[in-house]
Amino acid sequence: MERMQQIVGRARAAFRTGRSRPLEFRIQQLKALERMVQEKEKQILAALKADLNKSGPNAYSHELLGVLRELVRAMENLPSWAAPHPVKKDLLTLRDKAYIHYEPLGVVLVIGAWNYPFLLIMQPLIGAITAGNAVVVKPSEVSENTAQLLAELLPQYLDKDLYAVVTGGAPETTELLTQRFDHILYTGSSRVGRIVMAAAAKHLTPVTLELGGKSPCYIDKDCDLTVACRRITWGKYMNCGQTCIAPDYILCHPSIQDKVVENIKATLKEFYGDDVKSSPDYGKIINQRHFKRILGLLEGQKIAHGGESDEASCFIAPTILTDVSPESKVMEEEIFGPVLPIVTVKSVEEAIEFINLREKPLALYVFSNKQQLITRVIAETSSGGMTANDVLMHSLVPDLPFGGVGQSGMGAYLGRYSFETFSHRRSCLIRDLRWEVVNKVRYPPGSMELMHLAKFFLLKQCNKSRVGQFISALLGAVKAVVAKVLCPKLEG
């Protein structure tokens, strides 16, 4: 307990000095991070290989590239993001300055997940630094090699007082959560998400929860199945299915189910060759516990492809299940492994109903040549994010917020959204101490006459669309007249 208190206390003391606030400092820290990724690339890739059997180019494109992108974007845009944002004023505040000032929140806690152990720590960390906060990061103990490496590398490159790394498992996290933070960003499961939020409630700490969920993928009859299946195969089996926004299951018409299976099988061959187990591009299940859990999901299912496994190396082959019943176990929990169930539905209506009957997913995918059908699916469902005619890609669009809704989480981050998540938008109004005559309308003793005047001043905006231009052109004149006409009345 004391250790955590010390770590957080040190970060808070460092934050209080105000040195994390200047933009130059933030950019300097971000540059250091960029240097770290470039200089220690080999070590990072080795840790990822050890934890998840991620091959070099694979790990680089999935984890490092995202971090570098985020860094460049943050450094590039920080000055414009952090600039005070002036807002519209009304007649009463015409002479004043009104703007939104972006301020750091204080000490931020980032709790990472093991499936993208480097990315899911670094991206929030970049956001928190960009916004000028002190940060405590807690990498997942499950991906222990990456966790160790982060604990070793970050202090070498970043300010040691402002940015701390805590390693350890559930007991350490529990202890950490008793401390007061100014924001907590957690990536992981809904179950732990609840615990994190309840702990945050004690200190009224705002939270961003990046959770998972069963992301549905609807394939319409009218679509290019070859392309659709290649894209789905890519998203589903990347990182051995351990991606929070991977398509979890397929919904399609019974008549195309076989074609879908054939196409995916063909793509798998194209991607990983005849012997998946020896492919350097195919990952592994993180640990024995998850290995057993995933195998348990296969029980009693019709395996159309795959199903092979090897406990010693935590290998599960890319697997497709057909004619899966919606009530079966594999449809109850997030799969988070290389198992793709196909549930058949008769129509898009049935698919939409199927999706809406379940918890809101983190992502939603739909494949169709019909623009109208896609529009309809988007309009009639809800999900954290969505991509039509592809998978995962919405998370790569720089200006789209990334985050869940309902059971898949709350809050959003990446790019500008990270900056906003880790900033307090402080509304500022700097008034003029003079011009008291205009203010008199609001002081007691009150009369309805004055009220109508106040109404005029404050409701001005509502006429904006019609006479707005006219009014703004005459603003100065109006004010002068108002002051002149009302002065005697008010003084009297």
Add this chain to the structure above:
Amino acid sequence: MSLPRAITFSMETGSSFQQLGMQQALEPLRQQLPGCGKCSTMDGDPGKDLGKAVGCSGGSGIGKGPVPMVCSTPCGNPYAGLVSHLRASWLSGKTRPMEYRVAQLEALGRFLDDKKQEILEATELDMGKPSFEAFFSEILLCKNELNVTLNNLYHWMKDEHVDKNLVMQLDSAFIRKDPYGVVLIIAPWNYPIHLFLVPLIGAIAAGNCAIIKPSEISKNTERLVAETLSCYLDTDCFAVVTGGVPETTSLLENKFDYIFFTGSPTVGRIVMTAAAKHLTPVTLELGGKNPCYVSDICDVTNVARRVAWGRFFNAGQTCIAPDYLLCTIEMQEKLMPALREAIMEFFGPNPRESPDFGRIVSDKQFRRLQALLSSGRVALGGQTDEAERYIAPTVLADVLPSDPAMQEEIFGPILPIVVIANMDEAIDFINARPRPLALYAFSCDSKIVNQVLERTSSGGFCGNDTLMQVTLTSLPFGGIGNSGLGKYHGKFTFDTFTHHRGCLHRNMGLETLNGPRYPPYTQQKLGLLTTTFEVKRRGTCTLL
């Protein structure tokens, strides 16, 4: 999703619905009343609170929530029926079209117009709210929000298209503004109309269904809202739940898609803990002690007037009111006559007789405030009358940080002055305490105002005036740390109740462009991927 059509529906005072011009759609869904009575008996519980719970209290017959069918199964959760009814309405998609939202918002506008007199009377009964103040804060500012929302709704709702990278040039990437679902709005008693209506405007604008829980302390307003709001809004999507702590507690057991709470930090924690069970996002609008620093260089008369106005508005029961003054001893001397004059100017020689000065809301609050008067020395005011719950506009001088008045949010017409030596000490004083909802600084020197702004943190900031920052719908309103989380007002309310859903609509063709990302992975592919996905520093991207 259709509702169980088996239930017999009956028409009620349908006139107000006809005004919506969508009576066709609403008609079959209106719910019959007698079920409510049944509901409470079937529950096995002494149904006293249940009747109230569904808003069917008394014989008025209005203000009911459309509940009963679910209560026919024995349930320990009296609101499960109401929530699932609203959820069914939400899933039916009826709240999503813009026309529906506009119709409901316009109905709220009519509520404000039609019930103006009743609102003024109810708030007068609850806390002697002066009609000018009630009109300004409960009606005018709400109308303002309503008009801003109606004027801009089309633009707020529109998909927001965003920049794409090289690979996605043929695709369309946009942010869809999705409603959350069924939201809960818990309002306090100090501005009993404003503080439920402004969030409700945003909730409706964003396309949600909502349950409103007005405060039971401002009971006259509570009754007014419960009895009349349903005449204006679609009762399948919007309901009022009345009651106190037990009712709120069981309400919070239900799963909502968003909870908007205004009240104290203590209850805020309870609300957030309850929300965590369902992973429901929350906005907490809490209070706090808002400091007001007055520098030595300023126009004392104007400062006194603006501070007194902010402090004594609604008899001090305003969450963003300046809670205490920080100034030097010389300034305290100068301010005292100016404050006396301002109070005299505002409320006359005897504020108790002024129609412009309010009363304390309850006996409990009155006694709490009375105890605070022992802090420092009473320089102005100090008179109290328990029968009327009247506390005169009071200024306490030479208050110590350890005095009772400095231990809690005052929330009453008492203004303590804490003497400090200079600005640095004032800033340290502010920073040593939990971050407030609002912070005020007065000075003719804009550098001083800026220094206070930059070296402190607070929900909002207003230089050289009080409260005015909230009248601008263009500024976000909300706290930080102990003063709350989340923001609202104007577009920020809409955004609060909206899920920003990142959407990407890709092209099915040009599959070769996607080649680099597929396995088998090679260094060459990686290079291609890097050029297409990497964000380049501005100026270095010569390719495009």
